[in-house]
Amino acid sequence: MDSSFIEEIAPQLIKWRRTLHALPELGFMEYITTYRIGKELEKMGFQLYIGKDALEENSRLGLPAQADLEAHEKKAREWGVEESWLDQMRGGNTGLVAVWNTGRNGDHVGFRFDIDALPINESADSGHHPAKNEFASKEENVMHACGHDGHTAIGLGVAQYISSRSDHLQGRFTLLFQPAEEGGRGARAMTDKGWLDDVDYLYSGHIGIQSLPVGTIAATTPGFLASTKYNAYFKGVSSHAGINPELGKNALLAATTAANNLYGIPRHHDGVTRVNVGKLAAGSGRNIIPGDSYMEIEVRGGTPEIAEYMAEKATRIIQAAADMHDVSCTIEAVGVTEVVVCDEELIPKITEWCATSELVKEVQPSVPVSGSEDVSFIMNRVQKHGGKATFMLFGTKLDYPHHHPQFDFEEEALLVAVDAYIHILNGGSAI
Known part of the structure; x- marks a missing residue:
């Protein structure tokens, strides 16, 4: 195997990561990010599918408000995104799919890399690595606080290897650069487009989640939960709190009643359950009965049945709380994920293939995780059609947890991840 590739690409991997980190974008608004990825892949010679060619428009969930989409499209145009690209992505059709066919018989191997950021204001603390090295987010209240900037850089590194070493590979490769992973909103749109229906092997993964030494990877990750994300809108009647309180219908009380009682859902004897009220907004003044309120919640379960429960x-x-306070309520499902089950048959293969890596020091068969992952739709579709799929971890020290204003990872993890995928490629598809 050509061991010089990682050494050659290492500075570029870090540059890609830092460039993406400095200009993060939220789900379905990754116009500049998609453009940057696409222009790199164009230079490598990949066949690209953008916008509605990459995803099923009507399968997206939790789409941003039209005004936000239009504002970000305007920003992307001013930044320099070509009009032909904007035309394809308009309306939140972000993300892309890159395909490489070697022309030689072999497996169809898929990779998935998520590209979106989070609504978090990044720390400016001088001890925070991105701030110290001047690549912290330049966007107020938007941050790559989960490592997706790193995942995207890893994807570009894998693509560069496929492009430059294609003569030594066989089969076909499909790389999904997926929008809107956060909140479980984007994977189903790519899945419904049919990209996974004939994939033989699907690999995806995450930097961190568990704090592990750089060089340690996990071949599988049991524990991801099925989840549903909801927005709830309560509509009451405003009134003067002192003069005519009896005429008001308090939407704030309806929302807080719902929030308190959501945490009282009985746990399930068959497995793990989770509930969280992440946002609640209501009211306009101390002497006004709140006529409107808004709440964002999520529930999770260890099995499809528990998630449905x-x-x-x-x-x-939520509906009962609205009825109790005589207000109306609209409940909107804005995100969903499924249970993830990695194919354990891949554990000995990944272990064997990575045994010759100088960067992968240890392959742990499985590392348990929690939370939920949008990749579930992609993996489950591959498995439904007879393919194998796994979700891996790439070790890094975590001084702060994911979704924290000071989240960061050790950039050496980028090299380990690309090297691991290269060894997997050569183990499964080399001539």
Whole structure:
């Protein structure tokens, strides 16, 4: 195997990561990010599918408000995104798919890399690595606080290897640069487009999640939960709190009643359950009965049945709280993920293939995780059609948890991840 590739590409991997980190974009608004990825892949010679060619428009969930989309499209145009690209992405059709066919018989191997950021204001603390090295987010309240900037850089590194070493590979490669992973909103749109229906092997992964030494990777990750994300809108009647309180219908009380009772959902004997009220907004002044309120919640379960149980209980409680306070309520599902089950048959293969890597020091068969992952739709579709799929971890020290204003990872993890994928490529598809 050509061991010089990682040494050659290492500075570029870090540059890609830092460039992406400095200009993060939220889900379905990754116009500049998609453009940057695409222009790199164009130079490598990949066949690109952008916008509605990459995803099923009507399968997207939790789409940003039209005004936000238009504002970000305007910003992307001013930044320099070509009009032909904007035309394809307009309306939140971000992300892209890159395909490489060697022309030689072999497996169809897929990779998935998520590209979106989070609504978090990044720390400016001088001890924070991105701030110290001047690549912290330049966007207020938007940050790559989960490592997706690193995942995207890894994807470009894998693409560069496929392009430059294609003569030594066989089969076909499909790389999905997926929008809107956060909140479980984007994977189904790519899945419904049919990209995974004939994939033989699908690999995806995450930097961190568990704090592990750089050089340690996990071949599989049991524990991801099925989840549903909801927005709830309560509509009451405003009134003067002192003169005519009896004429008001308090939407704030409806929302807080729902929030308190959501945490009282009985746990399930068959497995893990989770519920969280992440946002609540209501009211306009101390002497005004709140006529409107808004709440963002999520529920999770360790099996599809438990997830359905949690969803049914949550929606019933929200509606009951609205009825109790005589206000109307609209409940909108804005994100969903499924249970993830990695194919354990890949553990000995990944272990064997990575045994000759100088960067991968240890392959752990499995590392348990929690939370949820949008990749579930992609993996489950591959498995449904007879393929194998896994979700890996790439070790890094974590001084702060994911989704924290000071989240960061050790950039050496980028090299380890690309090297691991290269060894997998050569183990499964080399001539």
